[in-house]
Amino acid sequence: MTSFSFDLIHEDPNSQARAGVIHTPHGDIPTPVFAPVGTQATVKTLTPHDLYDLDVTLILSNTYHLYLRPGADLIAEFGGLHQFMQWERPILTDSGGFQVFSLEGLRKIDEDGVNFRSHIDGSKHRFTPETVIGIQEKLGADIIMCFDECPAPDNYDYNVEALARTHRWAERCKSAQTRTDQALYGIVQGGIFADLRAKSAEFLSSLDFLGYSIGGLSVGESKADMHAMLEVVNPILPRHKPRYLMGVGSPEDLFECVARGVDQFDCVLPTRIARNGAVFTKRGRINLRNARFATDKQPIESDCTCYTCRMFSTAYIRHLLVAKETLALRLTTLHNLHFMLDTMRQIRESILDGTFVSYKDAFLTAYQPVPEENRQSRK
Amino acid sequence: MTSFSFDLIHEDPNSQARAGVIHTPHGDIPTPVFAPVGTQATVKTLTPHDLYDLDVTLILSNTYHLYLRPGADLIAEFGGLHQFMQWERPILTDSGGFQVFSLEGLRKIDEDGVNFRSHIDGSKHRFTPETVIGIQEKLGADIIMCFDECPAPDNYDYNVEALARTHRWAERCKSAQTRTDQALYGIVQGGIFADLRAKSAEFLSSLDFLGYSIGGLSVGESKADMHAMLEVVNPILPRHKPRYLMGVGSPEDLFECVARGVDQFDCVLPTRIARNGAVFTKRGRINLRNARFATDKQPIESDCTCYTCRMFSTAYIRHLLVAKETLALRLTTLHNLHFMLDTMRQIRESILDGTFVSYKDAFLTAYQPVPEENRQSRK
Numbered sequence: 001m002t003s004f005s006f007d008l009i010h011e012d013p014n015s016q017a018r019a020g021v022i023h024t025p026h027g028d029i030p031t032p033v034f035a036p037v038g039t040q041a042t043v044k045t046l047t048p049h050d051l052y053d054l055d056v057t058l059i060l061s062n063t064y065h066l067y068l069r070p071g072a073d074l075i076a077e078f079g080g081l082h083q084f085m086q087w088e089r090p091i092l093t094d095s096g097g098f099q100v101f102s103l104e105g106l107r108k109i110d111e112d113g114v115n116f117r118s119h120i121d122g123s124k125h126r127f128t129p130e131t132v133i134g135i136q137e138k139l140g141a142d143i144i145m146c147f148d149e150c151p152a153p154d155n156y157d158y159n160v161e162a163l164a165r166t167h168r169w170a171e172r173c174k175s176a177q178t179r180t181d182q183a184l185y186g187i188v189q190g191g192i193f194a195d196l197r198a199k200s201a202e203f204l205s206s207l208d209f210l211g212y213s214i215g216g217l218s219v220g221e222s223k224a225d226m227h228a229m230l231e232v233v234n235p236i237l238p239r240h241k242p243r244y245l246m247g248v249g250s251p252e253d254l255f256e257c258v259a260r261g262v263d264q265f266d267c268v269l270p271t272r273i274a275r276n277g278a279v280f281t282k283r284g285r286i287n288l289r290n291a292r293f294a295t296d297k298q299p300i301e302s303d304c305t306c307y308t309c310r311m312f313s314t315a316y317i318r319h320l321l322v323a324k325e326t327l328a329l330r331l332t333t334l335h336n337l338h339f340m341l342d343t344m345r346q347i348r349e350s351i352l353d354g355t356f357v358s359y360k361d362a363f364l365t366a367y368q369p370v371p372e373e374n375r376q377s378r379k
Numbered sequence: 380m381t382s383f384s385f386d387l388i389h390e391d392p393n394s395q396a397r398a399g400v401i402h403t404p405h406g407d408i409p410t411p412v413f414a415p416v417g418t419q420a421t422v423k424t425l426t427p428h429d430l431y432d433l434d435v436t437l438i439l440s441n442t443y444h445l446y447l448r449p450g451a452d453l454i455a456e457f458g459g460l461h462q463f464m465q466w467e468r469p470i471l472t473d474s475g476g477f478q479v480f481s482l483e484g485l486r487k488i489d490e491d492g493v494n495f496r497s498h499i500d501g502s503k504h505r506f507t508p509e510t511v512i513g514i515q516e517k518l519g520a521d522i523i524m525c526f527d528e529c530p531a532p533d534n535y536d537y538n539v540e541a542l543a544r545t546h547r548w549a550e551r552c553k554s555a556q557t558r559t560d561q562a563l564y565g566i567v568q569g570g571i572f573a574d575l576r577a578k579s580a581e582f583l584s585s586l587d588f589l590g591y592s593i594g595g596l597s598v599g600e601s602k603a604d605m606h607a608m609l610e611v612v613n614p615i616l617p618r619h620k621p622r623y624l625m626g627v628g629s630p631e632d633l634f635e636c637v638a639r640g641v642d643q644f645d646c647v648l649p650t651r652i653a654r655n656g657a658v659f660t661k662r663g664r665i666n667l668r669n670a671r672f673a674t675d676k677q678p679i680e681s682d683c684t685c686y687t688c689r690m691f692s693t694a695y696i697r698h699l700l701v702a703k704e705t706l707a708l709r710l711t712t713l714h715n716l717h718f719m720l721d722t723m724r725q726i727r728e729s730i731l732d733g734t735f736v737s738y739k740d741a742f743l744t745a746y747q748p749v750p751e752e753n754r755q756s757r758k
Contacts, residue, residue, distance in 0.1 A: 042704050
């Protein structure tokens with residue numbers, strides 16, 4: 001597995017923030033990094049060249065969705081996901097666990113794996129740690145995930161049971177791996193319980209994965225709980241391995257979680273809200289469908305350098321949204337991804353030049369977050 | 380109106396085909412030309428830069444739609460449609476007549492104009508020749524249209540009555556025009572009746588418009604009728620003015636109608652069928668949703684130079700279509716517009732080098748048209 005490594009370049013003395021570089025067979029990923037989500041082998045509305053223009057360095061794709069459609073064997077026939085979707089930079093695939101365990105009433109867990117029915121056609125399928133690694137090896141992402149159980153975060157007894165299973169499955173995933181050019185990450189679980197999170201971080205650290213994911217923290221628990229769990233887990237995880245907070249986050253999450261030692265993020269939020277007409281600004285989120293934008297000649301943000309803001313008035317984008325023109329969704333998606341990526345680039349710069357904490361304070365003073373929203377739906 | 384002119388460069392000795400250049404305040408348009416349709420101030424799924432990359436030289440936008448939403452006054456406040464949608468090249472607006480007369484049961488015609496209800500919210504509106512010119516002057520396109528009545532093509536008595544009204548309205552439109560930087564075209568009507576078409580072409584020629592549209596030939600009549608009407612009209616129209624066949628056409632229409640003296644086309648067909656997964660190839664139209672494309676590693680056409688064909692396998696595009704990913708619609712739209720524009724560029728080259736008739740024969744021998752489809756819906 002010499003093709004994957006993580007260089008820790010700088011640690012902020014005033015927080016737990018870190019700057020580094022992940023090296024992969026498809027190029028380098030400066031960290032901290034935000035990965036846009038390309039669930040079905042496409043970041044919705046965008047081409048690979050749009051993503052290069054945004055300087056996206058990593059995308060996430062969903063194993064569950066690709067396994068069902070178009071199928072892992074088909075993608076393998078094309079030489080893997082990079083070739084299939086013509087994306088030349090790094091890809092991360094999740095394990096499918098999050099999606100499968102979200103299929104309430106359509107799945108049944110046993111010690112060996114999970115039976116479930118497709119949300120597309122109701123057909124029967126089974127995931128085990130071994131099949132999930134096999135699927136991810138066919139997809140061929142640079143970073144892959146252990147098959148984990150992602151329970152509701154607030155039931156202690158069930159989290160104890162699920163965590164034990166997740167740990168047994170982590171060992172099986174490690175044993176099942178045959179490719180040496182993919183980095184397998186272990187996934188820390190344990191709900192909102194500090195003792196379980198600590199136990200999980202310790203156990204998985206002992207298995208010596210190339211990176212560590214922190215799962216189950218984007219599913220409805222409070223932000224305070226999320227922060228508390230990061231403060232438990234990150235000091236335990238190996239210092240020289242990347243730490244990936246799955247399914248997070250919002251702009252404010254980037255700052256709060258980088259400050260607590262997270263290196264990697266992915267989230268559907270920027271692209272999903274874009275398709276509802278909502279865009280990020282430095283003062284908070286606004287919805288462009290609002291009538292007050294009907295005559296607005298200014299771009300979404302006057303100092304934004306994204307294609308959308310360089311080209312179009314807010315009134316024009318609002319017109320496209322109201323007229324149900326799909327170009328609107330592409331333009332808002334471009335803006336929101338640029339906002340997230342550019343913010344993350346500035347976060348990284350501020351870590352390197354020692355100004356992270358003051359940049360964080362300035363950003364969060366100006367930015368009005370949407371309070372305590374559930375940051376990720378399960379489908 | 381010195382800002383608009385038409386240079387007739389070459390006339391094919393073996394057909395009525397012509398090559399020329401239309402000069403406008405926003406640049407030159409080599410003819411014959413195919414104009415993509417941007418109904419609501421956007422060619423669906425594409426940015427202006429996508430259109431520049433395709434080397435689109437003219438787009439059509441719909442007066443009826445823009446009048447209702449976002450409104451001509453709003454667009455005028457932005458400095459016109461070019462600025463509003465950030466498209467720097469020539470634009471043509473239709474008169475709204477075609478759309479308004481299509482609102483069966485929602486419109487009432489009198490000598491002075493038409494009362495109608497919005498298809499969006501049922502609100503009441505009135506178009507007259509004078510208001511329609513006023514709206515088009517606010518929109519600010521380079522080429523604008525007279526307000527015409529577009530009746531069903533096969534009722535002789537009604538066509539006689541409608542044509543007389545269209546001619547009176549043409550005179551009123553000419554008188555109503557105040558801007559000198561827009562080229563106003565007269566619209567020849569007359570259904571499928573040679574005597575009415577000839578009368579219309581003669582009358583409108585006497586009014587000395589800067590260009591001539593041929594209307595009412597994309598609404599369900601046969602292709603044989605369409606060809607017959609072109610053979611009546613074009614020899615009457617002034618030789619040194621552009622001739623624009625409205626709402627046409629398919630790939631085969633380009634050849635058949637250029638051969639009969641048409642210089643300008645617009646049609647929703649390439650972009651509309653693209654959004655249903657149908658794409659043009661040199662052998663005819665195919666639908667990429669078909670299961671036979673599920674494993675197809677080749678591009679839609681191996682010698683096509685469009686972005687879609689340079690980048691993606693047919694199987695990937697089919698996957699996007701089946702998974703309902705909007706990127707699919709953008710990729711098929713790019714391909715179909717490239718097909719139309721590139722075919723038209725080759726038609727123009729073949730006119731200039733004297734090989735048009737043989738190119739037409741070769742293209743039509745290879746290309747299997749969809750038989751006698753109704754080429755334009757009214758909404």
